Amino acid sequence: MASRTLYQALAGTRKQLVVAPRTWMRTLSTAQGTPAAPESAPTLESLVPPTDALKKPIRRTINETVEPITPYNMTIAKLLAAGLHLGHSTSLWEPATLPFIFGTREGLSIINLEQTLVYLRRACNVAREIAVRGGTILFVGTRPGFQDLTIDAARQCEGYHVSGKWIPGTLTNAHQVLGRHAPPDPEDPGRAPKTYKPDLIVLLNPLENKIAISEAQLHKIPIIAITDTDYDPRRVTYPIPANDDSIRGVELIAKVISSAAKDGVFRRKHMLDQKVKETKFNRNENNFSRR
Template identity: 75%
Template sequence: MASRTFFQAFANAAPRRFSNAPFVCTRSITMSKSLLNTESVPSTTTTDTLVPPADLLKMSMRRSGTTTTTTTPYNVNIAKLLAAGLHLGHSTSLWEPATLPFIFGTREGISIINLEHTLVYLRRACNVAREISLRGGSILFVGTRPGFQDLTIEAARQCEGYHVSSKWIPGTLTNAHQVLGRHASPDPENPGRIPKTYKPDLIVLLNPLENKIAISEAQLNKIPVIAITDTDYDPRLVTYPIPANDDSIRGVELVASVIASAAKDGAFRRKQLMDQKEKQSRFSRSHPQRY
């Protein structure tokens, strides 16, 4: 009854009388100094003060999109590999016994890949790609599975390499004059001479199960191969295996971009060394030593 009469008096009170009369409450309320400062609190609260403007929202969305960091060999970790789904292998019925050291266990009939081994082998492959690019070698990315074409081309463009995204033609390496000779540019000094073809120094194979011919030709020409090996493929058939899920497009894109970033880093270091040697040669020519 007392609370009801209090609220009735509160509703019937005049505004002028209520503003002059002190507010009485049975409980003591402690307020901070910031709340007691009437200058910082707006007098009227509207929807404009509560909702930020649209331009500010668009700007924050652009900033959040631009601040996303790309995965490189220096910041790749197990969490990123796990988010890309690289730990999911094939069914245990398709298990290859040679992949036993890379398997963490099985769950619901599916082999689980140990991402600690994946990270180690991925970093080793990055070191190989960086060293070959540093020495001026060429890298060939091969990804012929549907859905791998765009990421294969993008990885090759990132490190200024080459790519095969449609189909591996048998004899591309063992019979290069017949397969690639018609696409090579003729010699300007002697147009009648057979065009010269070149072979890659490293092959990055994204789906080795469908490109066994490419692996055989690389072995005959002694070309090292980096390949993503799932639990249904023998990792001993390639030079530098990376135990991971080869069915995840996101995971394959992550592996290809990390290797391409390492190759790009090697090419950048090579350019720096060449510029430094050129500066030293210019300095030695302009300042000859006197004995």
């Protein structure tokens, strides 16, 4: 009887010794590499973008994703990518542009972009200071392909634009040319409407607007202009040596100057708000002291 009990105990112990390794192997295999559950296949609705994204214009989407261009993040690499270093043929070379030329290659004059960046920043400082002082800025771009970028640059900084033909006498004979478009005086409707002259002109194609330059010089209005290697930079107040045939490059320069002017407009509004707050504060203090 005792031997049978001992035999059963030994048999149970043997079963445990045999089963244990199998359990351990099963646990190890489960921990090492159990195939994951298959993911659900994408549906057709998940692949289609939402309706709001489809209605959004592509140009607005690109403008939101791209970093805004300002005078502070402008580099020579961006000017080079826009093609602003390519000048005209050496046969059309203007000797006055010699300080701005880096060299020649295959019959073309190459503009030194280091000079372009320096003169562009100077023009941005001028536009910013004029906007801070409450001056008006006029963007002029009459060449085909420049109309849209001229209008966008003017709207960005709350300025004015001339995207069509420059009418002779716009500045020298403003009452006859612009008088019919000016609103009448509410206090005296019989008086001739008053016209205003810009404090700064940003000229994107000076070669086709010699009359505008002459009128601005008569009225002593400063001019910022893009001067290529075939144009005399001494005819304008603030030249920017660059390629004026590249639409992409001209748009880049116009955006940079417009952003600088927009910064000046923002600073002016901030200064005016501060003055109004200080005036109200001083008035309240005077009223309190009188009591």
